[in-house]
Amino acid sequence: MFEARLVQGALLKKILEAIKDLLTEASWDCAQGGIQLQAMDNSHVSLVSLTLRSDGFDKYRCDRNLTMGMNLASMTKIMKCCGNDEIITMKAQDEPDTVTFMFESKNGDKISEYEMKLMNLDQDHLGIPETDYACVIKMPSGEFARICRDLSQFGESMVIACSKNGIKFSTSGDIGTGNVKLAQTSSVDKEEEAVIIEMQEPVTLTFACKYLNNFAKATPLSPVVSLSLSPDVPLVVEYKIEDIGYVRYYLAPKIEDDDS
Amino acid sequence: MFEARLVQGALLKKILEAIKDLLTEASWDCAQGGIQLQAMDNSHVSLVSLTLRSDGFDKYRCDRNLTMGMNLASMTKIMKCCGNDEIITMKAQDEPDTVTFMFESKNGDKISEYEMKLMNLDQDHLGIPETDYACVIKMPSGEFARICRDLSQFGESMVIACSKNGIKFSTSGDIGTGNVKLAQTSSVDKEEEAVIIEMQEPVTLTFACKYLNNFAKATPLSPVVSLSLSPDVPLVVEYKIEDIGYVRYYLAPKIEDDDS
Amino acid sequence: MFEARLVQGALLKKILEAIKDLLTEASWDCAQGGIQLQAMDNSHVSLVSLTLRSDGFDKYRCDRNLTMGMNLASMTKIMKCCGNDEIITMKAQDEPDTVTFMFESKNGDKISEYEMKLMNLDQDHLGIPETDYACVIKMPSGEFARICRDLSQFGESMVIACSKNGIKFSTSGDIGTGNVKLAQTSSVDKEEEAVIIEMQEPVTLTFACKYLNNFAKATPLSPVVSLSLSPDVPLVVEYKIEDIGYVRYYLAPKIEDDDS
Numbered sequence: 001m002f003e004a005r006l007v008q009g010a011l012l013k014k015i016l017e018a019i020k021d022l023l024t025e026a027s028w029d030c031a032q033g034g035i036q037l038q039a040m041d042n043s044h045v046s047l048v049s050l051t052l053r054s055d056g057f058d059k060y061r062c063d064r065n066l067t068m069g070m071n072l073a074s075m076t077k078i079m080k081c082c083g084n085d086e087i088i089t090m091k092a093q094d095e096p097d098t099v100t101f102m103f104e105s106k107n108g109d110k111i112s113e114y115e116m117k118l119m120n121l122d123q124d125h126l127g128i129p130e131t132d133y134a135c136v137i138k139m140p141s142g143e144f145a146r147i148c149r150d151l152s153q154f155g156e157s158m159v160i161a162c163s164k165n166g167i168k169f170s171t172s173g174d175i176g177t178g179n180v181k182l183a184q185t186s187s188v189d190k191e192e193e194a195v196i197i198e199m200q201e202p203v204t205l206t207f208a209c210k211y212l213n214n215f216a217k218a219t220p221l222s223p224v225v226s227l228s229l230s231p232d233v234p235l236v237v238e239y240k241i242e243d244i245g246y247v248r249y250y251l252a253p254k255i256e257d258d259d260s
Numbered sequence: 261m262f263e264a265r266l267v268q269g270a271l272l273k274k275i276l277e278a279i280k281d282l283l284t285e286a287s288w289d290c291a292q293g294g295i296q297l298q299a300m301d302n303s304h305v306s307l308v309s310l311t312l313r314s315d316g317f318d319k320y321r322c323d324r325n326l327t328m329g330m331n332l333a334s335m336t337k338i339m340k341c342c343g344n345d346e347i348i349t350m351k352a353q354d355e356p357d358t359v360t361f362m363f364e365s366k367n368g369d370k371i372s373e374y375e376m377k378l379m380n381l382d383q384d385h386l387g388i389p390e391t392d393y394a395c396v397i398k399m400p401s402g403e404f405a406r407i408c409r410d411l412s413q414f415g416e417s418m419v420i421a422c423s424k425n426g427i428k429f430s431t432s433g434d435i436g437t438g439n440v441k442l443a444q445t446s447s448v449d450k451e452e453e454a455v456i457i458e459m460q461e462p463v464t465l466t467f468a469c470k471y472l473n474n475f476a477k478a479t480p481l482s483p484v485v486s487l488s489l490s491p492d493v494p495l496v497v498e499y500k501i502e503d504i505g506y507v508r509y510y511l512a513p514k515i516e517d518d519d520s
Numbered sequence: 521m522f523e524a525r526l527v528q529g530a531l532l533k534k535i536l537e538a539i540k541d542l543l544t545e546a547s548w549d550c551a552q553g554g555i556q557l558q559a560m561d562n563s564h565v566s567l568v569s570l571t572l573r574s575d576g577f578d579k580y581r582c583d584r585n586l587t588m589g590m591n592l593a594s595m596t597k598i599m600k601c602c603g604n605d606e607i608i609t610m611k612a613q614d615e616p617d618t619v620t621f622m623f624e625s626k627n628g629d630k631i632s633e634y635e636m637k638l639m640n641l642d643q644d645h646l647g648i649p650e651t652d653y654a655c656v657i658k659m660p661s662g663e664f665a666r667i668c669r670d671l672s673q674f675g676e677s678m679v680i681a682c683s684k685n686g687i688k689f690s691t692s693g694d695i696g697t698g699n700v701k702l703a704q705t706s707s708v709d710k711e712e713e714a715v716i717i718e719m720q721e722p723v724t725l726t727f728a729c730k731y732l733n734n735f736a737k738a739t740p741l742s743p744v745v746s747l748s749l750s751p752d753v754p755l756v757v758e759y760k761i762e763d764i765g766y767v768r769y770y771l772a773p774k775i776e777d778d779d780s
Contacts (some may be wrong), residue, residue, distance in 0.1 A: 074435040081410035081438065098436060109443045109455070110403075112410075116436040143630075150601035150632075175594040176618060176636040178601065183629045195629070334695040341670035341698065358696060369703045369715065370663075372670075376696040 002030050002066060002092040005059035009088035009103065011221075011241065013079045018218035018239070018247055019048055020072045027123045030092075031065045034245065038125055046211045047126065047234075047250040056244025058087075064094045069121035078114040086110075128250065133228040133236075134203040135162040138196040139182065141225040141239065145216035147180050152209035154178050157254055161204040162197060162229060171209070192223040203229045205253040212237070215249040262290050262326055262352040265319035269348035269363065271481075271501065273339045278478035278499070278507055279308055280332045287383045290352075291325045294505070298385055306471045307386065307494075307510040316504025318347075324354045329381035338374040346370075388510065393488040393496075394463040395422040398456040399442065401485040401499065405476035407440050412469035414438050417514055421464040422457060422489060431469070452483040463489045465513040472497070475509040522550050522586060522612040525579035529608035529623065531741075531761065533599045538738035538759070538767050539568055540592045547643045550612075551585045554765070558645055566731045567646065567754070567770040576764025578607075584614045589641035598634040606630075648770065653748040653756075654723040655682040658716040659702065661745040661759065665736035667700050672729035674698050677774055681724040682717060682749060691729070712743040723749045725773040732757070735769040 006012055019026065022041040026048075029036045034057075037050040054060040082088060082103045089102040096118060103112040147169050151158050155173035162168075170179035185194040218239040219225075228236040234250040241247065266272055279286065282301040286308075289296045294317075297310040314320040342348060342363045349362040356378060363372040407429050411418050415433035422428075430439035445454040478499040479485075488496040494510040501507065526532055539546065542561040546568075549556045554577075557570040574580040602608060602623045609622040616638060623632040667689050671678050675693035682688075690699035705714040738759040739745075748756040754770040761767065 071435075077413045077435065078438070080413070081440075109445065110440065112438070112440040114414075114436065114438040153597045153600070154634075175591075175597065176634065178598070178632070178634040180601075180630065180632040185629065331695075337673045337695065338698070340673070341700075369705065370700065372698065372700040374674075374696065374698040 001061065001063055001094060002096075003059065003061045003089060004030075004035065004054075004057045005087065005089045007058045007087050008242075009082050009086045010084045011244070012088050013082060013084070014218075014220045015050065015052075015241065015247065016072065016076055016079050018221055019050065020076050021217060022046065022048055022214050022249075023072055025069060025071050025119060025121055027121050028068045028070060029065070030062050030068065032062050034060070039123070041211070041214070045208070045251070046214075047128075049128070049248045049250070051245040051247075052241070053245050056242070059089075066092065066094065066096060067123075068092060068096060068099050069119035070099070070116065071119060074116055078116060081112060081114065086112075131228075131230060131233055132200070133233075134199070134201045134230040135228070136198040137162060137167055137227040137229075138194070138224055139167075139227070140193055140195075141216075141219045141222055143182070143195075144225045144227075145219045148209060148212040148216050151178055151180065152213055156209055157206050158209050158212065159204060159206050160227070160229065160235075161202070162199065163202040164197065164199050167195070167197065203231060205229055205231070205235065207235060207251055207253060211249070211251050215251075218247050218249075221247065261321065261323055261354060262356075263319065263321045263349060264290075264295065264314075264317045265347065265349045267318045267347050268502075269342050269346045270344045271504070272348050273342060273344070274478075274480045275310065275312075275501065275507065276332065276336055276339050278481055279310065280336050281477060282306065282308055282474050282509075283332055285329060285331050285379060285381055287381050288328045288330060289325070290322050290328065292322050294320070299383070300386075301471070301474070305468070305511070306474075307388075309388070309508045309510070311505040311507075312501070313505050316502070319349075326352065326354065326356060327383075328352060328356060328359050329379035330359070330376065331379060334376055338376060341372060341374065346372075391488075391490060391493055392460070393493075394459070394461045394490040395488070396458040397422060397427055397487040397489075398454070398484055399427075399487070400453055400455075401476075401479045401482055403442070403455075404485045404487075405479045408469060408472040408476050411438055411440065412473055416469055417466050418469050418472065419464060419466050420487070420489065420495075421462070422459065423462040424457065424459050427455070427457065463491060465489055465491070465495065467495060467511055467513060471509070471511050475511075478507050478509075481507065521581065521583055521614060522616075523579065523581045523609060524550075524555065524574075524577045525607065525609045527578045527607050528762075529602050529606045530604045531764070532608050533602060533604070534738075534740045535570065535572075535761065535767065536592065536596055536599050538741055539570065540596050541737060542566065542568055542734050542769075543592055545589060545591050545639060545641055547641050548588045548590060549585070550582050550588065552582050554580070559643070560646075561731070561734070565728070565771070566734075567648075569648065569768045569770070571765040571767075572761070573765050576762070579609075586612065586614065586616060587643075588612060588616060588619050589639035590619070590636065591639060594636055598636060601632060601634065606632075651748075651750060651753055652720070653753075654719070654721045654750040655748070656718040657682060657687055657747040657749075658714070658744055659687075659747070660713055660715075661736075661739045661742055663702070663715075664745045664747075665739045668729060668732040668736050671698055671700065672733055676729055677726050678729050678732065679724060679726050680747070680749065680755075681722070682719065683722040684717065684719050687715070687717065723751060725749055725751065725755065727755060727771055727773060731769070731771050735771075738767050738769075741767065 026039045034053040086103045091100040101114045151171040155171035166183045188194040215237045222239040234252045237249040286299045294313040346363040351360040361374045411431040415431035426443045448454040475497045482499040494512045497509040546559045554574040555572040606623045611620040621634045671691040675691035686703045708714040735757045742759040754772045757769040
């Protein structure tokens with residue numbers, strides 16, 4: 001059987017918020033080491049990769065590897081029933097047709113159980129090669145979300161240019177042009193509020209705003225986001241999830257026309 | 261003439277919120293003893309019964325019994341004009357065509373008056389027989405509202421099963437099944453947060469979620485709701501209104517098919 | 521060149537909120553003395569007049585008079601990108617095709633620049649004659665906004681009657697009638713909360729609620745609004761903008777039919 005207990009149930013609610021607008025359905029792969037989910041978004045442009053390590057759960061048991069295909073809209077309905085201070089336990093049999101979500105109030109006087117039917121989903125895992133990135137940016141996740149939201153008002157694409165002095169996000173459209181420059185933080189008091197750049201070489205790449213905005217829905221998971229950029233390889237946007245894992249989004253840069 | 265003054269005007273606003281989605285119009289019966297309103301909801305399935313005792317008002321005068329038919333959407337517009345800390349006075353002549361709502365600010369510097377046309381409404385009062393119920397549950401009204409909202413996501417009906425150990429609310433639908441179990445509170449610190457069951461015999465009944473959700477709109481009126489259940493008689497959902505009265509909702513259980 | 525710097529950038533955001541629903545586009549006239557904007561609303565019924573004095577800016581330079589025609593919906597998109605605690609600088613060349621809005625975070629680590637295309641707008645300035653008004657009312661702006669919102673639920677027009685005892689706002693419609701009476705404040709503790717009437721002679725005038733509601737969108741600019749009324753001349757609704765200027769709205773009274 002499979003059983004995973006998370007005292008901080010609100011985490012799983014936030015994880016679902018971070019992926020449910022990109023994916024209508026997804027396979028949760030459970031093994032001894034933990035839970036993994038990897039899927040292309042509905043339009044097959046970006047890739048979502050979620051890892052939750054077994055040691056991050058308060059109790060974890062997985063006798064046999066299993067894959068649970070879930071409709072994420074249905075799962076969202078169930079997660080809405082979980083109070084923010086409730087404990088979540090996921091349970092399934094070894095060859096499951098259903099998964100059970102149990103929510104317990106802290107004092108144990110309220111116990112809710114939701115049993116959801118599973119789906120058979122095709123899936124092929126993509127190998128993601130390890131890459132040395134030209135630039136790795138760490139910045140406050142709220143600032144990143146705000147910049148994506150602001151600039152996407154003006155154009156469909158956003159240019160991210162990173163040099164050793166700082167980062168410049170820019171866009172243009174019918175109204176005019178817009179750009180936001182962030183300086184690298186000189187003296188770091190609070191790491192969560194700092195902009196930190198690890199640079200091998202400067203890089204300038206263009207991305208579709210729509211996907212960046214969707215990635216930013218993971219903001220409640222972590223105060224810090226990291227952006228890893230290299231020419232011609234997908235951008236990686238990563239949010240760490242406390243002591244349990246991370247969610248990563250991959251998005252290929254747009255190819256600019258020569259004459260543009 | 262008729263005149264009823266309520267220093268805590270916000271109460272009347274909450275009362276209206278508790279009935280306006282079930283009833284488009286209703287007759288307010290005013291007599292020396294107080295105000296009563298009784299009406300079937302728009303779909304003629306559930307019954308709403310409101311009692312406001314004259315001694316709960318800060319001033320109350322009713323020279324002659326009168327019945328005022330009001331459009332509750334219009335009354336809602338007027339109540340929106342009442343500040344939460346304002347004093348409400350309802351006024352009418354002995355054979356009224358209109359009712360006047362007066363709102364006074366606490367310092368008396370602002371006085372608003374709204375005069376609303378009355379309607380002639382057919383109405384037949386239903387006698388509600390006194391019943392000894394198999395189970396009477398007292399529980400936090402916010403918890404009841406939340407359970408109704410959560411479970412109605414999954415199915416149209418909800419089963420309420422009450423035994424001496426606790427209460428189980430359950431539902432099922434296309435997505436799967438869900439249930440919420442509440443234990444009886446063992447040691448009551450705060451009565452408002454306790455789940456208390458008075459049971460003659462266990463009972464299991466099925467109700468339409470839609471109406472329960474509408475009843476739960478009375479939640480702001482009281483921290484506690486009581487549910488009275490017996491086989492084959494309507495469920496009573498009661499919210500006390502401070503020292504002035506109560507609103508009660510009656511809903512017949514669904515008849516289950518034999519083979520279901 | 522033209523350059524105007526406002527440390528309290530949130531002010532410009534509020535100014536835009538106060539005019540953007542009345543005007544789709546407007547000319548900003550910049551001169552040494554400051555910035556002026558004057559325009560009829562889209563339906564050519566009311567007039568908006570905005571004055572921002574140069575000495576109210578933290579830095580102000582205007583080498584040559586210039587007029588910048590702006591689409592206010594586009595400007596609103598840009599202003600949404602300005603954090604509430606950011607510093608705004610507007611910049612333009614002497615004969616500009618574009619205007620640049622620069623937003624700086626307080627610590628200087630974030631700098632955003634938006635360049636917006638300008639428009640050629642016809643405009644004819646209306647001379648507004650100085651008038652001695654029969655009544656000038658000063659009252660809390662939030663109270664005025666609330667009264668306009670409340671009464672506009674019942675009718676399209678609102679009567680404002682001012683005498684030495686107080687002000688009466690009233691309306692009527694299908695539901696019935698409504699009125700709000702405000703007494704003149706007898707002893708003024710906080711000037712911002714007082715109702716103060718300067719009266720030459722009593723006045724009773726009727727106005728379209730729709731415009732009053734639009735004027736009330738300037739409420740965040742000032743805790744106090746002043747209403748200046750005289751028979752047969754437009755009402756003036758004025759909100760002072762801290763130490764920098766004001767926004768004024770002009771609205772002609774409705775002519776009542778003789779037999780109404």
